[in-house]
Amino acid sequence: MYYIIVTGPAGSGKSTLTDSLAHWIEDNEMSVARVNFDPAADYLPYSPDVDVRDFLNVKDVMEKYNLGPNGALIAAVDMLINYISDLREEIESFNSNYVLIDMPGQLEIVAFRRVGPLLIDHLTKGRKSVTLFLIDSYLALNPLSAISLLLLSVSTLLRIKKPQILTLTKTDLLTPDQESKLLNMFSEEAQCSDMVDEVAAFDPELIIKLCEAVKESSIDVIPVSAVSGKGIDELYGSIQRVLSGGEDYLTEEASGKL
Template sequence: MQQDHRPLVVLVVGMAGTGKTTLVHRMQHYAMEQNKRAYFMNLDPAVADVPYNANIDIRDTVNYKEVMKQYRLGPNGAIMTALNLFATKFHQAISILEKKENLEWIVVDTPGQIEVFTWSASGQIIGETFAATWPTVLLFVADTTRCASPQTFMSTMLYSSSIMLKQQIPLLLAFNKTDVVSSDAVVLWMKDPDALADAVNSNSGDGNYAGSLVQSLSLFTHGFYESLPVASVSAASGRGMEALEQALEAAKLQYLSDRLPEFKKQEKRRNEERAAASEKMLFAYQRDRVDD
């Protein structure tokens, strides 16, 4: 495959408390160390402080507290509304990025309330716009300390898989906080359902129902999530960043081989539909003139 020199868009998503924003900070530090040209975007309007240098910050465009006050919304509703307002001007952000030369990464830090981005219309628009413009990957950040529980592990597998299905973008799973707990067990569970079953059986706190449910879900869904690419990292110490970079490059190749042809087909179909609609309008116009 011919090498693609366009930047890779990394949409960083994850549950609150997984260290998502800390990982974005670490990625900026790593990019500077490696002389990698990277651009960073913050899409969380409610965050008080951003630990990294955000080149584009939603807070410069939308005032979260004013949105909450003006529309009489709660915290989550205000975040979603702020993201909707930003999405109406997102073409301006794309224009800025298109003018940047020799970029290698465009890293996007999404709101801590994961569903606000992954399940909203504005999040879908932003994701599709990126994916239609540059190679794009979802970086799903998981807390390894929480995933040490088979129940939480299975919930993480289901949630990350559902996001990939909805967004239709390659997904890379990053097990964070490996400086606290090793990710060896959870990575093994992804590849070997028997190992997960043994962990469920040895965990007396799971209970019969919960344990049976985890094993049943594993049997039905293992074939889907076992092929998800994985990187084990520590945002705190920087361990695993080289492996994360390699995994991101592999995800970029997956986009080019799998998703890009599909995007081209969709674009061709849309162009044909627009051409057919224009031809229909022209025919109607000419017919009306003849009737006159």
């Protein structure tokens, strides 16, 4: 079993990509377990195989502890630690080729608090795993937003400590010109100094150094659309390269155990 952690800012497309990547995996004759890890999820585009809402209800946490929606979500995720062994057992019982974990959009859970990485470590113990950090393509068209989003991706990389693939989502919303501008910006050859020129930064040297550091931290940048399906096969290829050195799952290391 290989674990794929789907993370990224609120609304970046995690649940929609979980759905379309799961379909892609199944269409290619492999099995997948869809795990909803968001205790506050109202609507999901897929039917979860394992759902943290079966263990905790954010509305109950709000009422019991007099918390607002954000505080209650953070508290609910903290409380998940009590159920982590049950969750892991339930997930492992599927014995699927892949497990997709659809994380909540509040990035502080993984980037700034201890509990997120702790939960992920428990879930994935002894299994190979990879993180997808999702970036909304439309937001990333603005170079300063792109650098800011990349910094957030580094925060999650530092805490989750797993190989991380940057996944540029919703590319169907871009015009061909916008798409090529975005791909140029994220390409290995792109000069950070060109990006900074465009935004007339207050401290260009600092921004260039940050931009260069964050560009080195991710293994791959893959543009996708969960709506049109474009790029999902490249994303799978990148996941494969990380998890099994590019060998097809079905021919290599079927248990996925480390």
